[in-house]
Amino acid sequence: MPETKNPQLTPELYAYVLDHNPPLDPVQEELVEITRARFGTAAAMQSAREQGPLLAFLVRLTGARQVVEVGTFTGFSALSMAQALPADGRLIACDISEEWTAVAREAWAKAGVADRVDLRIAPALDTLRALPREPWIDLVYLDADKGGYVDYWEELVPRMRPGGIIAADNTLFHGRVVDPRPTGDTAGIRAFNDRVASDGRVEALLLTVADGLTLARRL
Template sequence: MNPADDVKTVSMTPALYRYLLAQAEPPSPVQQRLIDRTRALGTVAEMQIPHEQSVFLTLLSRLARARLIVEVGTFTGYSTLALALGVEPGGRVITCDLSAEWTDIAREAWQAAGVTERIEPRLGPAAETLRALPEEPGIDLVFLDADKPGYQDYWEQLVPRVRPGGLLLADNVLYGGEAADPEATGNAQAIRAFNERVRTDKRVEAVMLPIADGLTLARKRGTADGAPVPAPGRA
């Protein structure tokens, strides 16, 4: 049977989305204030992840018992806050961004939520920040949500630094549906190329989930899977 003939994904109507959102733990007062402040920025607010995705990030952080998380793309800090709420006691979230204006908004929310000590914001080109990280595999969880053409570089920098069994998440992997188009251009084409890289990367096992604008969840393989992790150049 052609998988396209047996589609079980439910079309997301506004009423269904409201029902889905109601199943998640509601935003805290701090989260709601950050949502409202980000929306007030105008069209750029679309870069903020939806609340149900933030709940998912917190849950995954807790399931992974993450002590070291690396996020690429802070924006106003909503996803960073979600990750910090799930990190293990004494753990930290390193988050990368270029905008001091947006991260200043984030810092206020983190302070109000009481998680400032868990977060290390690093301003500057993310590729440079990642290259400066220790090379040994000690990262427990990665979240990519930044410039789409940079995804493949970030991926190659981070996969070797993630511990075996650690998780890597990439946001916007459907890119509004445009990534499915073989003739995609611009950001959609960059995402399509990134998706193909992840699909063929033998260092990880991955699944693409229809959460928000598409979320890839990958687990780094290790010797416990029955074979050594391939070297980056042989993936």
């Protein structure tokens, strides 16, 4: 059995990591706190604090101008990516909740990036299927219903430009991906991980970032 080199992520070590990453700006901090205060346990759906700077880094690293997000919630990840986009960049944000995304809209406006975000309230699969089919997407962040990941993947990969990146969140799913008899969302993530690993259209890594983050590059 391979041995991990990952240290136990204690609160003190996590604080150290955050202290040595780019800090969240005031609008991001406020959004994190509003989400926690208004939505209780549902706030756990918000991407981890360190993922905001990571997503912004990926936007700049890839020179992304066309971004798609599947699963927006209260808009923290979209805000992070939109802030890193050039002025003519666009982010299509897919969600089904007017309530959650109303918070997102306020934050995007406050940060001055609302004009870069095209929010589409509809089942994400419908939105993706209506997008142009030629390769044009530079970056995707996938963080939605886990049972839908494989279907989203099949719509997204053909639309990725060569070198484009798909970042998929929760791909360790609280460590339950190793359960011998996975069900529900765990089974959905297991199926997704197997699909990505076997897909010759991409090269991919599953990283132990937050709850597991898969990065796949379109070949």
